[in-house]
Amino acid sequence: MSAKRKKKAVQRHPQDELLRTDRLPHIWCPGCGIGTVFSCVIAAIQKSEFELDDIAMVSGIGCTGRMAGYIKLDSFHTTHGRAIPFATGLKLAHPEGCVIVASGDGDLLAIGGNHFIHAARRNMDLTVICVNNFNYGMTGGQLAPSTPFGAKTTTSPVGSPEEPFNMCALAASCGAVYVARWTALHIRRLTGSISEAMQKPGFSFVEILSPCPTSFGRRNRIRNPLDLVRFFHERSVIRNGIDPQDAVLDFNKNLVVGTFVDIERPTFLDNYQLMNRRELGDWPTLEPKAFVPEEQASS
Numbered sequence: 001m002s003a004k005r006k007k008k009a010v011q012r013h014p015q016d017e018l019l020r021t022d023r024l025p026h027i028w029c030p031g032c033g034i035g036t037v038f039s040c041v042i043a044a045i046q047k048s049e050f051e052l053d054d055i056a057m058v059s060g061i062g063c064t065g066r067m068a069g070y071i072k073l074d075s076f077h078t079t080h081g082r083a084i085p086f087a088t089g090l091k092l093a094h095p096e097g098c099v100i101v102a103s104g105d106g107d108l109l110a111i112g113g114n115h116f117i118h119a120a121r122r123n124m125d126l127t128v129i130c131v132n133n134f135n136y137g138m139t140g141g142q143l144a145p146s147t148p149f150g151a152k153t154t155t156s157p158v159g160s161p162e163e164p165f166n167m168c169a170l171a172a173s174c175g176a177v178y179v180a181r182w183t184a185l186h187i188r189r190l191t192g193s194i195s196e197a198m199q200k201p202g203f204s205f206v207e208i209l210s211p212c213p214t215s216f217g218r219r220n221r222i223r224n225p226l227d228l229v230r231f232f233h234e235r236s237v238i239r240n241g242i243d244p245q246d247a248v249l250d251f252n253k254n255l256v257v258g259t260f261v262d263i264e265r266p267t268f269l270d271n272y273q274l275m276n277r278r279e280l281g282d283w284p285t286l287e288p289k290a291f292v293p294e295e296q297a298s299s
Contacts, residue, residue, distance in 0.1 A: 015042045018052075020072050027066055029137075031217075031225025033184030033210030037131055038067050040187055041102070044194035045073075054097040058087040060112060062104040063138045064131040081111025084119045087126050095269055098127065098198050105132040105146035109165050113145070120174035122268040123202045129194065130167060130205070131184075133212035141215030148251050152219040168244040171205040172261045178204035179244055179261035183232040184211065186257065193259060202267045209255065 013019075019042075028034050045055060052073060059068035061080040068075040078086045087099045101108075108116055108130050119126060135153050136142040142155045146167070150159040172179045178200040182190040190208060197204035211217065211228035222228050232255065239247070240258040247256040266274075274280050 015039065015046070018042045018045060018072050020070055023070050026070060028063060029212075029214040031211055031213040031228070032063070032137075033133070033208070033212075034064055034067070034131055036184045036187065037064075037129070037190070037208050037210060038070065040191040041067065041100070041129065041194055042071070043191045044198060047191075047195055048098070048198050050098045050198070054094075055100065056087075056090055056094075056097060057100045057102055058083045058090065059102045060104075060107040061138075062107045062136070063133070064102055064104040065107060067102040081107055081113075081115065083107065084112060084115040084124075084126065084128070088119060088124050091125055092269075095125075099125075100198070101126055101128045103128065103130050104137070105130060105134070105167070106136045106142075106144040109145045109167060109170075117170070117174045120171055120176045120203045120205070123175055123177060123265060125201055125267050125269060126203055127194070127197045127200075128171075128203070128205045129197075130207050131210045132167065132207055133210045133216060134164075135212065135216045137212050137215040141219065148249065151216070151251070153216070154219075164249065166244065166248050167207050168205070168247055168260055171203075172244045175203065175265070176205045176261060177202035177263050177265055178206075178259075180205070180259040181207040181209070181247065181257045183209040183236055183255070183257060185229060185232050185236070189238075196259075196262075200262075202265065209249075209257075 056074040057068045057071050058076045059065035060078055060083040068077045083101045083103050087101045091099045132146050134146050135144050140154050143153045143160055145165045147153055147160045147164055149163050152159055168179050168181050178197050180193045193206050197206050211225055213223060213225040213228055217223050217228050235255045236257050237254040238258045239256050244260045
C-alpha cells in the first residue's frame with residue numbers, strides 16, 4: 001500500500017500581509033492592468049514609513065474601486081463619485097494618517113469631478129490614484145470623460161465626438177502639489193511615484209494608463225491584451241518636469257508620462273490651524289485712500 005501523498009505547503013506571497021485573501025479570486029478581466037497597479041500600491045505601502053494602522057484606502061464604484069475591498073487595511077468602498085469627500089472627512093478626523101483614494105477615470109472625473117477640483121484647490125492631504133482605462137469598464141464600456149477623441153464605446157459606436165480631460169493638467173491647475181502619470185507597465189517608476197505621493201503633504205495625484213482589452217480594446221481594434229501592452233511600451237515617452245498642459249493624451253502621438261509637478265504650498269489643515277490660532281494677519285483694507293502699495297510702504 002502506497003503512502004499517502006503529503007500536500008505541499010502553500011508558500012506565502014510577500015504581499016499576503018496586505019491582501020484579504022478570503023475575498024479572492026478578484027473580479028478583474030484577463031489582460032486588465034488594475035491588478036498590476038494594485039501590486040504597485042501595496043509595494044509602495046510596504047516601503048512607506050507609515051504604520052499600517054495609520055493608512056486607510058477609500059474608493060468609489062468601478063473596477064478600480066475594488067482595490068479597497070481587497071486590501072487588508074482600514075478601507076471604505078463608498079458610493080459612485082464620493083470617494084474624495086469621504087476621504088476628506090477621514091483625513092480631518094485623523095490628520096496624522098495617510099489616506100489613499102483609489103479610483104477609476106469615470107468615478108473620479110465624471111460623477112466625482114466637482115469633489116476632485118475642490119479637494120485639489122483646498123490642497124487636502126490626500127493621495128489620489130486614478131487608473132485611466134478610457135471608459136466605464138465595469139458597467140459596459142460607455143463613454144467616459146477620459147475616452148480619446150474618435151474612440152468607439154458602447155455609447156459612441158461611431159467614435160467619441162468629445163475631447164477628453166487632460167487629468168494631470170486639471171489637477172495641476174486646481175492646485176495639486178504632486179502630479180505624475182505612468183502606464184501600468186512602468187512598475188518600478190509607478191511604485192516610486194505612489195511612494196512619493198504618500199509622503200507628500202497636500203493633494204497628490206497619480207494617473208495610470210491601463211489596458212482594458214475587454215471593454216475598450218475590443219471596440220478599438222486592440223482586442224489582444226498583449227497588443228495593448230505593446231502599444232503602451234512603444235508609445236510611452238518619459239518627460240519629467242514638463243508643463244502638464246503639454247502632456248495631452250493623443251493616441252496618434254506618443255503617450256507622455258513622468259512626474260510633472262512637485263511643489264510646496266500650505267495644506268488645508270495648515271491654513272485651518274492658522275485661522276483658528278488667529279495668526280492669519282489682518283484682512284487688507286478696502287478703502288482707496290488708506291491703500292499703500294507694498295513698494296511705496298517699504299521705501
